[in-house]
Amino acid sequence: MKRIYLPLLALLCLCANVSAQKPITLSSTDPAADYADLLPLKNQLSHATVIGAGEGTHGSREFFRMKHRLFRFLAEEMGFTVFAMEDSPIGAALIQQFIDTGEGNPVAIIREHFHKVYQVKELSDLVYWMRDYNLHHDKKLRFAGFDCQQMHYFHQQLSGLSTQYDLQCFAPLLNYTADTGITFSKAMEPIIRICDSLKRVLPASMNGVPEADWKLARFCLNNILAAAHEFRMQQDDWEQSFNTRDSMMANNIFWLAEKYKGEKMMLWAHNSHLGNVYSDSGFTFRPMGEHLRKVYGQRYQNIAMLTGSGTYRALPDHHVEPDTAHAIVPPIAGSAEAQLQAYKIPMFILPLHKSGIRGRMRTIGSIASEYQFTLWPVALRERFNWVVYLEKTSSAATL
Template sequence: MKRITMPLLALLCLCANVFAQQPFRLQSTEPTGDYTDLLPLKKQFTSAGIIGAGEGTHGTREFFRMKHRLFRFLAAEMGFTIFAMEDNPIGAMRIQHFLETGEGNPIAIIREHFHSVYQVEELSDLVYWMRQYNLRHEKKLRFTGFDCQQMHYFHQELTGLSTRHQLHLFDSLLGYHADTTITFSKAMEPIISICDSILRIMPAASGGVPEKEWRLARFCVENILAGAHQFRLQATDWTRSFNIRDSMMARNVQWIGAQYPGEKMMLWAHNSHLGRLYADSMFTFRPMGAHLHAMYGKNYQNIAMLAGSGTYRAQNDFHAAMDTGHALAAPLPGSVDAQLQAMQVPLFLLPLGNVQLKGRMRTIGTIASEHQFTLWPVELKERYDWVFYAENTTSARGL
């Protein structure tokens, strides 16, 4: 009996594992059209109020278009209303004003107020669609951001608030000028001290300032403080620097949720920020996704996005303009990307709950690189709930 049962059990386990890894084939990343292939997500995301949609590079057209398609689906089928991205909340406020009034030029706003990686046609297409959606529906869509490192935008907004309401509480911060003989990191120290002092004495409300604007003023100071901490440590302690930024981004997501209680939100960010952990040979830090998981539990779910081949948009270095001519290296043998490629399905979503998928993983940020994979293996289901895979990709299209 034992000789029969053990092989049969092994065979059943193998079959179960293969079945668990069957992907949901997708028709296209085209945002318009039929959503039949996305309907399995409705059951999977029933309890989710925040869904993080990632990207393995900051410059892949198919990733960006898939996020657009996903948000359309979530809005139409699951009642999601908030779109929040890895960029500054102040520029996003200008996009939100366009959604509400039709005033302003979204392309000009994106060019002036957004990071160069997101100055792309794919994002402006989403914004124009959101405006048209709002014109046709009573339940409105909202556009916002959650990054903290663009300190000058928070400074500009705080300047406007102070001027408009003749405030003097923020004068020491707004009037600060760094000593040009000291390092950038050292120049952050007085900013940290000033922000700490302001936040200690800043009252919960101000009689002469509307509550919404007063909350925004505090929000700006808190983000300037987080940015200053991040940049003070960037040259000496990357781990703590990343931790500060991602912790603040999670707090900003929480802040957005407080502004729109009860509404569901989709996040747009790099895979590395949305995962429940990040560990490599160089450093380990607790990404935004880990904080959100601690805050919201299963109410937060995420999707990593990976690709097999193609091109992407990035900078050659920090001083260069964005360029679309960068090639994705072939997946390394044994990598997560190679295992996804071996499924021989050109476009799919794969739930990771029961999937043993471990290996090095492609990750590219703002700067193009020939070294495109993590140095240590990644257990994908430890970080993400789903993975989206596209075999052939192209570069995002700059504005």
């Protein structure tokens, strides 16, 4: 008799767990929609100073529009001023210049300085809104980036500063040219040695260089070093490569927090970077979110975004441009998405502190794939504070 009823009992427990959660139904992903559905978050996020807004794919229109909407809400209702995303701080500085002065073309800046997955209209819409907001408010918004992978942009920035202030100290790094006969990974080794040597001898300040520009020069050096370590280890140690990048991204966020001391910040990144530590089958990933949680505690809140169907924009492979023909495969049995789909609500946000949802989770990066779920189950509440579920999403619009 027990063998007959145990599966039924397990099913009833699962249903009871799902019904015990209290999702907040969302009315729209339109950034211009009113905030009536988001107002319940105001009290529950009142203690947060850094909020990470995630994405299960790098190319879903509704994820991007929901982040835009969320930042508007945080800015207008909760006093957030800093928007920072998983892309180059150097390109972000050019966007900030447009927001401040109107100089430059944000579409051209995004096309030239941002990763291909973020060369989308949804991002430029946010930039134009931030520019308009600053024109009509005394409390100004900031646009920033925190990724370390874009080594060439940090190199360009450091080269410009070196020319401007005649900083010969960086010449060994700026003049380094890799042997064409070695692999990309191997070419990183001299860069690491040069950066390590420079870090040991550079002073805390430099005569004739404004403090802010000297800090920027050292910031560029640190990011070049981190990127070199990441790329060097990709060939031999993927785990350490991932951890190096996320550790540096967290450091860049701490750098922004110091730069904009006392201001509250929203982050835009992939779900995988915003969560807490993930360890399974010998692989331990310490995401950026784990580092933030150690420093900020519950003042850091993260929101995953997941979907059940639709299409997404991504690169078919590393050598071609992104396209929008990629399908979101249906949720697999027992997955996090399947359990969220069981609520039968088209759009909602769910607090996870009491959630028992555990299952494989959809995660798609810059490259399209038919194999869209994590290899091992994820307990959502161990990694995230909240999850936004959108039953159907579509491809972001290429600029």
